[in-house]
Amino acid sequence: MTSRTSVKRRRAPQSYRLRRTLGDWATRAVLTAVGAAVLFPFVYAFFASFKPLPEILSSGARLLPQEWTLDNYFRAWEQAGFAQYFQNSLIVVLGVTVFDVVIASLLGYLLGRNLMPFGRTIQGVMAATLFVGLGTATLYPRFVIASALGIDNLVGVILVEVSGLTVIHVFLTRAFVSTLPMELEEAARVDGNGLIGTYRHIVFPLLRPILFTVAILAFESAWNNFQIPYVFTLASPELRTLVVGVFALRSTEDGSQAYDLMLAGAMLIIIPVTIVFLLFQKHFIAGMTEGSVKG
Amino acid sequence: MTVLDRAPLTRGAGTPGGAEPKSPAGRHRFDGWRRRERRLAGTIGFVALIPFVLFALVPVAYVVVLSFMRYNGVGDPTWVGIHNYALAFADSSWWSSVTNTLVLAGGSIIIELPLALLLAVLLNRALRWTSGFRTVFFLPHIVSIAVMGVVFFFILRPVDGILNGILRGMGVLSADVDWLGSGPTAMLSLILVSVWSGFGINTIFFLVGLQTIPHDVYESASLDGASGWQQFRAITLPMLTPVMRIVVMLSIVFSLRSFDLVKTLTNGGPAGQTDVMFTYLFEYFFSLQRGSQYGYASALAVIASVIIAVVSIIYLAMSRANEQRSDFGDARRRRREERNAR
Numbered sequence: 001m002t003s004r005t006s007v008k009r010r011r012a013p014q015s016y017r018l019r020r021t022l023g024d025w026a027t028r029a030v031l032t033a034v035g036a037a038v039l040f041p042f043v044y045a046f047f048a049s050f051k052p053l054p055e056i057l058s059s060g061a062r063l064l065p066q067e068w069t070l071d072n073y074f075r076a077w078e079q080a081g082f083a084q085y086f087q088n089s090l091i092v093v094l095g096v097t098v099f100d101v102v103i104a105s106l107l108g109y110l111l112g113r114n115l116m117p118f119g120r121t122i123q124g125v126m127a128a129t130l131f132v133g134l135g136t137a138t139l140y141p142r143f144v145i146a147s148a149l150g151i152d153n154l155v156g157v158i159l160v161e162v163s164g165l166t167v168i169h170v171f172l173t174r175a176f177v178s179t180l181p182m183e184l185e186e187a188a189r190v191d192g193n194g195l196i197g198t199y200r201h202i203v204f205p206l207l208r209p210i211l212f213t214v215a216i217l218a219f220e221s222a223w224n225n226f227q228i229p230y231v232f233t234l235a236s237p238e239l240r241t242l243v244v245g246v247f248a249l250r251s252t253e254d255g256s257q258a259y260d261l262m263l264a265g266a267m268l269i270i271i272p273v274t275i276v277f278l279l280f281q282k283h284f285i286a287g288m289t290e291g292s293v294k295g
Numbered sequence: 296m297t298v299l300d301r302a303p304l305t306r307g308a309g310t311p312g313g314a315e316p317k318s319p320a321g322r323h324r325f326d327g328w329r330r331r332e333r334r335l336a337g338t339i340g341f342v343a344l345i346p347f348v349l350f351a352l353v354p355v356a357y358v359v360v361l362s363f364m365r366y367n368g369v370g371d372p373t374w375v376g377i378h379n380y381a382l383a384f385a386d387s388s389w390w391s392s393v394t395n396t397l398v399l400a401g402g403s404i405i406i407e408l409p410l411a412l413l414l415a416v417l418l419n420r421a422l423r424w425t426s427g428f429r430t431v432f433f434l435p436h437i438v439s440i441a442v443m444g445v446v447f448f449f450i451l452r453p454v455d456g457i458l459n460g461i462l463r464g465m466g467v468l469s470a471d472v473d474w475l476g477s478g479p480t481a482m483l484s485l486i487l488v489s490v491w492s493g494f495g496i497n498t499i500f501f502l503v504g505l506q507t508i509p510h511d512v513y514e515s516a517s518l519d520g521a522s523g524w525q526q527f528r529a530i531t532l533p534m535l536t537p538v539m540r541i542v543v544m545l546s547i548v549f550s551l552r553s554f555d556l557v558k559t560l561t562n563g564g565p566a567g568q569t570d571v572m573f574t575y576l577f578e579y580f581f582s583l584q585r586g587s588q589y590g591y592a593s594a595l596a597v598i599a600s601v602i603i604a605v606v607s608i609i610y611l612a613m614s615r616a617n618e619q620r621s622d623f624g625d626a627r628r629r630r631r632e633e634r635n636a637r
Contacts (some may be wrong), residue, residue, distance in 0.1 A: 027417045028425065034414060035431045038491065042434075044457050045446045061460025099346070106343045115336040122344070129351055136554045136573040137596035140580045140589060141354035141361070163350035195332050195339075224439030226555045231581060243441050247559055250445045259449055269442050277437045281430060284437055289499055 049263035056259050072264035080261045085245040092241055095158035096222035097215050100165050104214050108173025109203050126167045139231050154239055157232050161222055169214045176210035213287040216280055223273050242269045362593035379594035392575040400550035402486040411494045415501030432495035440492050444559025447488050451475055478568030481561050485569055489556055497542050504538030540614050547610055551603045572599040
């Protein structure tokens, strides 16, 4: 037995440590519970997509299929038009990403270095549209203008989606441009490069990190977009993207019949974007938090 | 800025040594070159702006003009002045969908923000094997909310549905509930699903904010014997004020703009009881029953945009006013006193 004071000294940190350990486990418990709630719809929909239709309709809360089948996927792909929808989604994603990156890098550079006439005014107008809020309110005129130009098809979908992304992505790029040192551009000018040469050989390569983030954001947005392709394909089902295709199955009068195809279709959308997210998580999180703060 | 961007051009203008061209001739050559380059930059820039102008700027003007017209897509639009607005103010279904929008926005923000703040504080403790949760919480944000609307439509199925099955299995429910079949439960479902999809990004915002608070503030507070809760009230909350303002602002704007989730989960049903502003006016533009009333739909679109702007401005004004008297000053004073006491 030691003296009283030393006992006290030993006991105090012990109770402190105990409280801390309890706190740690409570923290983990809360996080796990919320995490489970987040994952629950994904997990259920994933396993249900491998159940035959009668089992989907009758199995209630049973998680795992009693009878595993890939039939839902085959029928969605071959009969329900998802092969076509998948192709349309790829075209839209590719078009949006390429246009968006080119536009963001050009305008981000020109506005960031103040090379354009009326640069300030243009930025002011762009910022103002963020307040107005595009989206649903202007869907109709966007479609009408595309029709008038004869591009009420996937080209129109691409350009309309790009027009909505331009502002935030240009501002992201412009902010990045202003962190770049001028010396490299100056050196390129000394070497006899013009505007385009400097952009191609110096600026574009330097912008690669932010443009990668922009591309990821463009991919995510185009892959998931619902409104724009929905309105553009109301009259032409063969142009539907995956998201619109899945919604079309939900909204038919006999929708109860198509849960099998609907779930398989949903997985065709969720799985690719989740994989891309897991691979490039940092770009997603950084881009989306910064993008929405600026937006 | 102008000084900066003139610098490389000056050097490029035929003076390899980088010296300023002093002679008038040099200046001239430089000016012509500069003007040509600005014209080139302007041309490229305006071409790059075409999609934005054509599909973002012009449509805004188009909707505003159309809101003063009567137009059904056939024939010419006729000018009717503020008739559409007068109709809208008398349209009780419209105002009930405005109310629904506010309920949805308010309900999801009230649940979402405290939850996101709690989770951010927990994540900020940086325990072992908790970093993966950030990924999990963010996941709903990168998956199409339209698709998740359809998935939740399936999960909430009344007969032999998944959620009913689970809740009955746990003994919470004794009979199946038709979640989307009645107004209040359908609205509750919408609120919970939008919390599900939105709390993750707010957690990240708060986490970023928490990580900017210096450690020594907490250290000196705990030396002075402040409990965890006191530290949270006196340090964490006040120092999160700037982030909080951004998060609340974004949450308000995003939830007032709701369309995709409502369209795909309840489609405004049952009987329009969960219609929000944008699903309601969408019908006047595009649906088969009410559709093609473009003038009226445009007026509703303008009103909706104004409502969003007004709510945002009210919030901004309130949070400014709040800041002036709030515990932020309090906490600062307390901290100053703490420092003086030592």
